[in-house]
Amino acid sequence: MPISPNSVLLEARGISKSFGENKVLENVDFTLKKGELVCLLGVSGAGKTTLFNILSGLITPDSGQVLLNGVNITGRPGKISYMLQKDLLLPYRTVVDNVALPLLVRGVPKKQAREKAASYFQKFGLQGTEKKYPNKLSGGMRQRAALLRTYLASDGVALLDEPFSALDTITKSAMHEWYLDIMREIELTTLFITHDMDEAVKLSDRICILSGHPGKIICDIPVTEPRPRAHDFNLSSAFLDYKRQIAENLIL
Amino acid sequence: MTKKLPSIISKLAPVGTLLTVVLIWAAVTGASLVPSFMLPSPRDVAKAFFGDFPILMHHASVTLTEAFLGLLLGVLLAFLLATLMDRFPILYKALYPLLVITQTIPTIAVAPLLVLWMGFGMAPKITLVVLTTFFPVAVSLLDGYRSADPDAIHLLRSMGAGRVKIFRYIKFPSSLGSFFAGLKVSASYAVVGAVIAEWLGGFEGLGVYMTRVQKAYAFDKMFSVVIFITLISLLLMWGVMGIKMLVMPWERKEKEKKK
Structure with missing residues (x-):
C-alpha cells in the first residue's frame, strides 16, 4: 500500500484507561503523519508512560483504538517500539x-x-x-x-521517551542535530516525550500537551519554523513565543 | 601506577599467611613440642602423600567421578526446578520451603540411610552430592532470574517476544552471574559430599582411604589426604571461575577496562 507524504501513519482514537479507581487517560486523540516529529509534553503524572505503553501494545486501553496505517493494532505488541532514557x-x-x-x-x-x-x-x-x-x-x-x-x-514509527535527557548538554545538542538528519534519511516518524520545552520547540513539527487528571491532550501547537532550523533559533523571539504559548497552557 | 604495589602485596598476602602457618607448623613439630603421632611434621605429611601417591590417585578418581556426576545431575536438577519455579509462581510458593528444609537435614544423617537404600556402590554417593549441590545452584538461579531488568523484559515484550524468547534473551543470560556464584559454592561442596558418603560405607574413594588411615592411627596419611581434598576442591572452584570467564566474556572485558 503506497503512502502519500501527508497521510496519517499513527492514530490514537479516544483512548481512556483507568487503573482501579484511578483514571489515568481520558479520551486521548492524536495523529502522527508520515515523517513528522511530534512532541508530547506533559507534567509528570499526566499519563505519558501509560500512553506509551498503550501505543506500543503492552497495555490494552479500556476504550479507544490505536491505528497504524489504518490497521487496528490495539493491544498488539511488535509493531511500534520505544526507546527510553535508559x-x-x-x-x-x-x-x-x-x-x-x-x-x-x-x-x-x-x-x-x-x-x-x-x-x-x-x-x-x-x-x-x-x-x-x-x-x-x-x-x-x-x-x-x-x-x-x-x-x-518498528514499522516506521518510533516512540522516544526522554531519550537524551541523561546526556550532557553538548552531546545532547549534537544528538538533536544527528537525530533530525537520520530521521529524514530513514523516513522515521517520531513521537517524542519530553518535559524539556527547549527540546520540544527545537525538534518538533507539532507539540501536543498532555495534562490534567485524568490526562487529556489539551492543545496541539504547530511549530511552523522551517527546517533546517538555524543554530540560533533558540535565541530568536519566535522561539520565546512558542515557549510562552506552551507555558501558558501548562499552567492551566 | 601507584596502585600496582598494593595490588601485588594484596595478592601475596594469602600466600604469605599460608607459608607462615606451615613454618610455625614445622617449627612446632621440629622442636618436638607435640608428639609426632599427634601432629606429624610437614615433611612426614609430604612423605606420606608421595609414598601413597598411586593409591591416592586411584581413590581420587573414584571420588572425583562421584563428585562430577553428582554435581552435573545437581545442576541439571537445579536448572529444571528453578526454571519451573520461576515460570509458575505457585510452584515457587509450594516448593521453596521444602528446598530450604532439605538443606537443614544434616548430610551426615542422610548418608547412612542412602547407603541402606542403595547399597555400597556409587549410587548413594552421587545422590548425596546431588542433594548438597543442587540447592546453592537452584537458589542462585532463582535470584538470577528475578534480577532480570523488568524494563528490558517490557522492551522485549513490545517487540512481540513471548515467554520463551524473554527467557532466552533476558532471563537466562541475566542469571549467569549469580548462577556461577552458586556453582562455585556447589563445586566446593561436591567433593566433600562424596567424601562424607564414602566414610559411611564403600570400598573405594578418598573417604574410604580416610577412614582406613584413621583407624590405623596413621596421622601423617590422614593429614596428607585432608590437604589433598582441599586442593582438589580449590582446583574445582578455579575451574568454575575459568568456565565463567569463557562463558561470560563481557565480564572479562569489563575487568580489563577497570585496570
Missing part, C-alpha cells in the same frame, strides 16, 4: 547482537539478522563497534545503538 542495551550481547534483537524476536535467522543490523551501522555512526560489548561505548553511541534497535523493531 538505553537498555543488554550487557551480555555485543552491539550488533543487541541491535539485531528485534529481528531475532521476529524469527529472522541469526546470520541474516546480524547482516541486516550491521548494514545500518555506518549510517548510524556505529561502524567498528559491531563486536564490542555495550560497556565499551560512550553515552551518545549507546543511544544511537538503542535508536537503531528501535528503528529495526
Whole structure:
C-alpha cells in the first residue's frame, strides 16, 4: 500500500484507561503523519508512560483504538517500539547482537539478522563497534545503538521517551542535530516525550500537551519554523513565543 | 601506577599467611613440642602423600567421578526446578520451603540411610552430592532470574517476544552471574559430599582411604589426604571461575577496562 507524504501513519482514537479507581487517560486523540516529529509534553503524572505503553501494545486501553496505517493494532505488541532514557542495551550481547534483537524476536535467522543490523551501522555512526560489548561505548553511541534497535523493531514509527535527557548538554545538542538528519534519511516518524520545552520547540513539527487528571491532550501547537532550523533559533523571539504559548497552557 | 604495589602485596598476602602457618607448623613439630603421632611434621605429611601417591590417585578418581556426576545431575536438577519455579509462581510458593528444609537435614544423617537404600556402590554417593549441590545452584538461579531488568523484559515484550524468547534473551543470560556464584559454592561442596558418603560405607574413594588411615592411627596419611581434598576442591572452584570467564566474556572485558 503506497503512502502519500501527508497521510496519517499513527492514530490514537479516544483512548481512556483507568487503573482501579484511578483514571489515568481520558479520551486521548492524536495523529502522527508520515515523517513528522511530534512532541508530547506533559507534567509528570499526566499519563505519558501509560500512553506509551498503550501505543506500543503492552497495555490494552479500556476504550479507544490505536491505528497504524489504518490497521487496528490495539493491544498488539511488535509493531511500534520505544526507546527510553535508559538505553537498555543488554550487557551480555555485543552491539550488533543487541541491535539485531528485534529481528531475532521476529524469527529472522541469526546470520541474516546480524547482516541486516550491521548494514545500518555506518549510517548510524556505529561502524567498528559491531563486536564490542555495550560497556565499551560512550553515552551518545549507546543511544544511537538503542535508536537503531528501535528503528529495526518498528514499522516506521518510533516512540522516544526522554531519550537524551541523561546526556550532557553538548552531546545532547549534537544528538538533536544527528537525530533530525537520520530521521529524514530513514523516513522515521517520531513521537517524542519530553518535559524539556527547549527540546520540544527545537525538534518538533507539532507539540501536543498532555495534562490534567485524568490526562487529556489539551492543545496541539504547530511549530511552523522551517527546517533546517538555524543554530540560533533558540535565541530568536519566535522561539520565546512558542515557549510562552506552551507555558501558558501548562499552567492551566 | 601507584596502585600496582598494593595490588601485588594484596595478592601475596594469602600466600604469605599460608607459608607462615606451615613454618610455625614445622617449627612446632621440629622442636618436638607435640608428639609426632599427634601432629606429624610437614615433611612426614609430604612423605606420606608421595609414598601413597598411586593409591591416592586411584581413590581420587573414584571420588572425583562421584563428585562430577553428582554435581552435573545437581545442576541439571537445579536448572529444571528453578526454571519451573520461576515460570509458575505457585510452584515457587509450594516448593521453596521444602528446598530450604532439605538443606537443614544434616548430610551426615542422610548418608547412612542412602547407603541402606542403595547399597555400597556409587549410587548413594552421587545422590548425596546431588542433594548438597543442587540447592546453592537452584537458589542462585532463582535470584538470577528475578534480577532480570523488568524494563528490558517490557522492551522485549513490545517487540512481540513471548515467554520463551524473554527467557532466552533476558532471563537466562541475566542469571549467569549469580548462577556461577552458586556453582562455585556447589563445586566446593561436591567433593566433600562424596567424601562424607564414602566414610559411611564403600570400598573405594578418598573417604574410604580416610577412614582406613584413621583407624590405623596413621596421622601423617590422614593429614596428607585432608590437604589433598582441599586442593582438589580449590582446583574445582578455579575451574568454575575459568568456565565463567569463557562463558561470560563481557565480564572479562569489563575487568580489563577497570585496570
